[in-house]
Amino acid sequence: MSIVTETITNTITGPADSIRARFQVNYSGFELNVDLNLPGRGITALFGHSGSGKTTCLRCIAGLEQATDGYLDINGELWQDTAAGIFIPTHKRALGYVFQEASLFPHLSVKRNLEYGMRRVATNVRKVPWDRVMKLLGISHLLDRMPNRLSGGERQRVGIARALLTSPRLLLMDEPLAALDLKRKNEILPYLERLHDELDIPILYISHSPDEVARLADHIVLLDQGKVIAEGGLQETMARLDLPMAFTENAGVVIAARIAEHDDVYHLTRLEFSGGSVLVARRPEPIGQPLRFRIHARDISLATSRAEDTSIANLVPATTKEIVEADTPAHVLVKLELGNTPLIARITRRSCDQLKIVPGMQLWAQVKAVALLDQ
């Protein structure tokens, strides 16, 4: 059987740790024009309103859309260069595509569905062995089931396993959790985290959910009307005040932390991050475990001195960086920094004036709620 990777490893071009994607697509009434230079590892989220071009972008990467002008280099393998007349067809691109709902063959068992997907890949290029895929997605016990006997979450896990068993150099996921209810979503998210932590396959992930993006992504691309309006590391990008995300109810930052200590008397856990720490309700994970959390801008209030007479457990010293208009004329957004970690507070314009908050000022941020991203 001829193998995709054999065909295209001959055209090594760009650096081996980045994804270069440039596409121009014209539909009547919509134009996609993107030029992306993405990390060649980890999860990159494509985020944006409905109709902003996320799926079109993924379809271009998959070779399902013939861009009028296109260039695509995946970690040093050239899949497309319109100017040079190169276009590797979809079936020869070593990629896995996971959709909202896994389209499994209804008349084949889970095992036979998975084997079917593997048929086009020679054993010598198999990146993720069978046993490892079974373990990563926890599906060994489902192998003899027929697809109509699987829950939505199980189907998706099988769909992801099928994609992995084709030994992709890139995994494309288009809202893989959108069709699942909250319970099933929460059930499947740890598996996605595991893929992220344990596999060396870059993932491009479309989602509408800020929480999902905050939990999974390392890098984020924000699309609007077919154009990239922002791109960068998750934490820096979520903390930018010049992006539409800052002007929503959910504005806030994502912080990557580690469990520093447990307090069994008060049933609390201290999460430490660069520049500070916060207390949360006792976590089951061991000390040292990384955890991400969000702090919404609406959950921070500011004080010029350290309040002693407050029940708020999390008071952190921070430096004011920037103050900008918020979503209503009554509010402003204040960007703060705790060491290297950015924070955003949404406070009333009146409080801002009364406290005479200006850039450079040292303040105390009172954090009223910390939203852990694995609940």
Ligand SMILES: Nc1ncnc2c1ncn2[C@@H]1O[C@H](COP(=O)(O)OP(=O)(O)OP(=O)(O)O)[C@@H](O)[C@H]1O
């Ligand atoms: N084959 C096509 N022909 C014409 N227009 C198309 C075609 N495919 C998509 N479009 C249009 O291109 C625009 C971008 O669509 P796309 O599906 O990429 O957006 P999206 O950001 O993925 O949206 P959603 O979040 O709703 O899935 C939309 O206006 C859509 O109607």
